[in-house]
Amino acid sequence: MESMGRKRAYNWYISLVAASCMVLYGYDASVYNALQNSDHWKAYFNHLDTEMVGAVNTAYTVGAIVSGFFFGGPVADYFGRRVGMAAGCIFVIMATFMQAFAPQGNIGCFIAGRVFIGIGQGLALTAGPIYIGELAPPHIRGKIMTFWQMFYSVGSFIAYWVSYACGQHLDSLGEWDWKMVVIFQLLMPILILAQVFFIPETPRWYIKHGAKFDKARNSLRRVRETEQDVEDELLAIREAVEFENEAISGSYAALWKDRSVRKRMYLALIINAGQQITGQGTLNTYSSIVYKKIFTSSSQINLINALNATFGILFTLSCAPIVDRFGRKPLLIVGAIGMAICMVIVAAVETETPTLPNKAKSEPVGISIVFLLFLFAFFYKPSWGATVWIWTSEVFSMNVRAQAVGMASQTQNVANAIVQQFFPTFLNNCGFYAFYMFAGINVLLALFVWWFIPETKKVALEEIDVLFGGSNHVEKGGDLLGVEDAHHTTVGADRAGSIDNKAAADHVQEVKV
Template identity: 65%
Template sequence: MVNSKKIYNWYIALVAAMCMVLYGYDASVFNAAQGSDNWHEWFDLDGKNDAYLIGLVNTAYTIGAIISGFFFGGPVADRFGRRWGMGLGCFITVIATFIQAFAPRHNIGAFIGGRVLIGIGQGLALTAGPIYIGEVSLPEVRGRVMTFWQTFYSVGSFLAYWIAYAGNIYKKRLGHWDWRLVVIFQILVPLIIMVLLPFQPESPRWWIKRHNNIDEAKKALRRIRDTEQEVEDEILSIREAIEYENETLGGGSYKPLFTDPSIRKRLGLAFVINVGQQLSGQGTLNSYSSAIYKKIWTSSQTINLINALNATFGILFTLNALWTADRFGRRWLLIVGAIGMAVCMLIVPIVGLKTPDVIAADGSATKTQPVGIAIVFLLFLFIFFYKPSWGATVWMWTSEVFSMNVRAQAVGMCSQSQNVANTVFQQFFPIFLAKEGLKCLFFFFATNVLLAIFVFFFVPETKQVSLEEMDALFGGQNHVEKGGQILGISDARRSEATDSEKNTTVHRENSRDISSV
């Protein structure tokens, strides 16, 4: 049966997962805002002549996020705790939202500055959030819990696009508030997270790693584990792993990321799949779908409705990872997802290029409604494949493969490598789209084929492997065993082998119970 502790364990993980709403909302808010004529008028921007500047507005966020994720996210989460990392990131996001919403007329610089600050805040939150989830969740359900990390990205998009759609309907009455409403609602979820975080436990792994405070670590675990034996076993595994890392590898620094062959291998793999996540096409489509749809429809209300429906279905599609991630594994999801996305990105430009254009009264060329519906269906099918795989699973895999001594630094760097890819690619994508039209989607077809091949040959399966024993999977030392030898308790652990097998069975039963929550 599902008990209160299991429900509470899910609850605290989901509060951390809500940090992803910030990312999903911001990734969509600019796409929604640039669909408003009032936004262009307020900042004196022209969609055709100022394509480079509009690209800069979009990438300003990623610049802040890269700086924060690479250099501040890990140290803040390690020094002050995972909760502080999330809370501080949310606070900065709230301040930056007001800067954007009330940027002076004709002052695009203030708007860009607000987006840089939001990037800094989210770089902190998006580093600490997945680490916290991984460190408080049982291995058997870690994949399912991390599914909600990506689900909340879709929730953020859902909120942004539906608010934009409502604002577009009443844009004459709202005036410049049609885009301000979309921006200002970005404070909603960060405020909720800031209120809830102080009332949930800090990561037990952080208590031991940072302060060697076993008592506080046990208090935290007792709130989320069923039995005292489970608490003692987990504390012992954490102590052993951290003892080995402190003695041999050094903790809380960036050096092991480049000197330890096993960690270096994981860092390289994580960089590739995180960059691949953005070059798959979803990141660009999420930011520039309005520009793509304008080649099909002239009505901004229709485009806003399609974006809102896209975000709505994105939530449902992401939940497919709940029953696939821990059943079929991370590799299966990544390969199937990449192949499905490749097929969609092959068919969409073919449909667009091989069907006739309709010339409007103003001389602009659009597509017939049946062709437009076909293209939208294919782009929805694209997110059906993307959301549970390269959306949810990339974050899942990245948050669970690194050892405690480098986890915060590595997750921060790898997650922000997504923004490195975005900064480079999205800066010139508007020009790419303007010159090549739908033919630019062939690039995403080729990228997804390469990603499927890469995962098949290089990415190992990580489902249901405990965080403390992940290193052995990548050719490194088993930190639990080595730490036990240092602490002089390896014999005791060997005598508990039978009990460990029983605990594994219990954990699997628990995971089946949790799946009904």
Template identity: 60%
Template structure:
């Protein structure tokens, strides 16, 4: 029989994972609407300007995300609500609302931005549409920084990878909804008129509203309660909702308190949380995680997800065919991501990342060769059999990408940082994807226009380098408790050090009275692990 705490644990985690639907939907929305003649006419985008404007419209989306993810997501994830009510808000003291409020604010901003994109003034629509793109990037940056942190902090370590696999799957769910709505709207384009693209944009309201309606029924992260409010009993009540036994609750609560005590005393957290990211030896993992998140975009998936319609237009002139291919790709993307749920905690993060990079490199190589070595029409178009082969290879590419560099990069990013810098670090790392995406989204339309499928050799080479990068530099984190991550990167155990500090602060470290010493406390902390069900 499934315990009720597991059901509740999955419920709150899936709501948090829903934040990724926002990102998946929006990335696919832009790819969808650019295939609509009505959209191009509404924004007055002639063919001579369209490749430049497409790159620019994608770029401004990431600007809002980068600024928010780097400088606002971390503080907002930490700020204390009582400081807000007293009008003593200092964004850089990181003490505000926690994970739930960040998700809620991100969803609310996304709703506002959706209306701006859907109803820009017809006389001059581009500025309003771009402003909406900036805002939607900002809203999503808040939500996608908070979501994986929340999931990582409320799930036990032995199923953390399984639960976080649904994070990336929900990206595919967002794409699935966007592409099928676009396909249905495209089939009734004459009847709908300009609503053929507005219908696709306005559907982005659905998930943010659902998420905001569920947030009041979700508890705050127990780690945040201990760190920001020193609410040990509140954290215990939350853990009682998501853990099966008193032993699990006591062990985890003790580990949280010990790790946070060490981070407060030894790592000088709080006002200098951003400086702490580069002070502690283990926290220098930030650079590796930066590269891992940049690598996610170097695989080619992000660029392909935004411009697959442009690529397929070289093969098919029928927009409905392109819409159907995109919708099927999103559908299979959900199934492919599910592979992470049974592989990430069984084979580990490194295995999936290396296998995924090698598989994607092979797919990119074969795709380029198929496209370059087959005859083209005088207009440069490929025959339909060649097009079908390229589509199959792109689906195979997604098969390798989704459970590896899609799901696993998010899992890894959300779990490796200590509590005192987790909000700042995850916000910054997730937006390194935005930095890389900004560059590629801007130049890829021109790059592809000039080089065609030769551009795929670039992504093939990147995937080869990524496989070597993971093999030599990325440590395995499978089933490692959050509070013990730092030891993998050459740092001290925050649990052991914090146990000694708490021992000393309580005045019980008295060897003469026979009550034990710090060494005994450190051994106890090392041996304490959450009970498995």
């Protein structure tokens, strides 16, 4: 078991600052769900029909898709990963005020706020995982990225417990029962802004933009244990960037022209879209509507949502000790199969049991369904929740990483927008038979991973291209630099940039700038 030294602890700290961007996503996805359980919010906006309920949610995804596809990558690439995270936080702060203080009945202003939050999260959710992936050592990269998804659950945790607390004081709060829930969204972006410019920029960005080797070296010194570790990794990054600058493009066109990158892009788009059509995205946005078909008490529904978010944190943390031990692929397969089984049983229990005169289910049936949906989250959180982000953040080379991660992650919102727009009407017309659809999707996702997704655990970022039939950027860059033995970051190494040949280590002294 590795010791937690001062620099390793600092590596965890800066990674958790970046991972806090995911709290923005988790809070926003959950806050709209919570608002749908507030009678004051419904009355404030004149009781929206199911199509408009879906449209309000879709507005967020439109902003996130546009931002993630077209702005997240360029901002993170040209201005830095830290600027990308900070810009996203600023948009979220502005949007929070737009939503909380929208004029009564003016759903357009509320929707505009949702679009702005989507834009902000498109920026932050592109830069955050790239930052973590580029500074975390390979052998703990999976563990650290687990906290990226875990912080989504933290966002849900805050939103649902604030909603539950406000729901206990409806008479005294009035319409502030939902405004308080919205305003609490300011908490995390303010905390991120207070820290983000005090953490180091990634060495890969410094080298890629202006060959700032001294700044890159100083960044690495803050998170690597020895000077040898620093110089080894600096040389590996330089070799990879040298090859990428000489041989391949860093534009969006490279995502489709390079066969190896194109293959990764297809795979990343599919599993990121798959993450949102497992059923979890729908449950997180519309669980209040789902539970209203089982329970009649709004307070009870708020409590169930809050408990679900609480357990979500624990379920996600279970990924940390196993993702780098068993790998990404087994987690995705087991998770998909488990989710499919849960969805089949949930649909069967609800549709095959009698409904009481008050249009609710009996208490035992209700408890069974809640347990099964919690079990669904148990399978989802460490697998398609956390592992999809881990895999996506580590499979792309430096020249296209920002653009690719931004586009792939926002495919989640493309899928989300499609499903979330029709799901309220689908659920209203078909009831829990809709969950059979999610069961089938999860089976297909398990088969897809089995056949097409390669394992990436503990592979150095600069050498991951070889898994997809591409060139080894370190070896090719080493050839350009004249390094005698460029292949010094071995696949599966216990630390980034481990040197097999001392000549390569010595050579770094010649390329210092």
